[in-house]
Amino acid sequence: QKEVEQNSGPLSVPEGAIASLNCTYSDRVSQSFFWYRQYSGKSPELIMSIYSNGDKEDGRFTAQLNKASQYVSLLIRDSQPSDSATYLCAVNTGGAGSYQLTFGKGTKLSVIP
Amino acid sequence: DTGVSQDPRHKITKRGQNVTFRCDPISEHNRLYWYRQTLGQGPEFLTYFQNEAQLEKSRLLSDRFSAERPKGSFSTLEIQRTEQGDSAMYLCASSFNSGAETQYFGPGTRLLVL
Numbered sequence: 001q002k003e004v005e006q007n008s009g010p011l012s013v014p015e016g017a018i019a020s021l022n023c024t025y026s027d028r029v030s031q032s033f034f035w036y037r038q039y040s041g042k043s044p045e046l047i048m049s050i051y052s053n054g055d056k057e058d059g060r061f062t063a064q065l066n067k068a069s070q071y072v073s074l075l076i077r078d079s080q081p082s083d084s085a086t087y088l089c090a091v092n093t094g095g096a097g098s099y100q101l102t103f104g105k106g107t108k109l110s111v112i113p
Numbered sequence: 114d115t116g117v118s119q120d121p122r123h124k125i126t127k128r129g130q131n132v133t134f135r136c137d138p139i140s141e142h143n144r145l146y147w148y149r150q151t152l153g154q155g156p157e158f159l160t161y162f163q164n165e166a167q168l169e170k171s172r173l174l175s176d177r178f179s180a181e182r183p184k185g186s187f188s189t190l191e192i193q194r195t196e197q198g199d200s201a202m203y204l205c206a207s208s209f210n211s212g213a214e215t216q217y218f219g220p221g222t223r224l225l226v227l
Binding site (some may be wrong): 004032034036042043044045046049088090092098099100101102103104105106 | 144146148153154155156157158161169171202204208214215216217218219220221
């Protein structure tokens, strides 16, 4: 079974600090990786997508991908209380011609003012 | 450009009843997905359409579940003979066939089966 693993947290960081969220996946052929943010009672909201090894930056967010280690991470710089949410890692695990995403259980982040 | 919309947003039903949910994707998005999410879990894939064709179905989609996208625009998800275990958030997402395949989610329909 193809799996996506995340530390469920909660992860608590002080305001202004860097939050580091990690994700590992089991399917070596996965090619597309996504981070979604989900506030309590709301639907997932896309933050970042990454497809190639290395870093991808967008504002305060940086996604990092290491396919050899089957590892993807999300860094949030200058964390704000509004960043407090559950962060979902999603991986395209359906193989060629498939577009289904497999999600981890999410990491709950709390940014303390 | 409006986002993905879902209707209803909330549904309470009694065990054994049938329910139907509707999803309207972002205009021009030709791919539409249904997921189910229970408390403390990530969304789980149910099924996927490209235009009007249903191309993938999860083993989670029992024979009580049926999904349609008759004209390649909106989609419906029907659950027959609901069970308490069907209580969950049902999420719809859509994407455009651009290679990136980024999926954008609607607000979800929260189902409670009593």
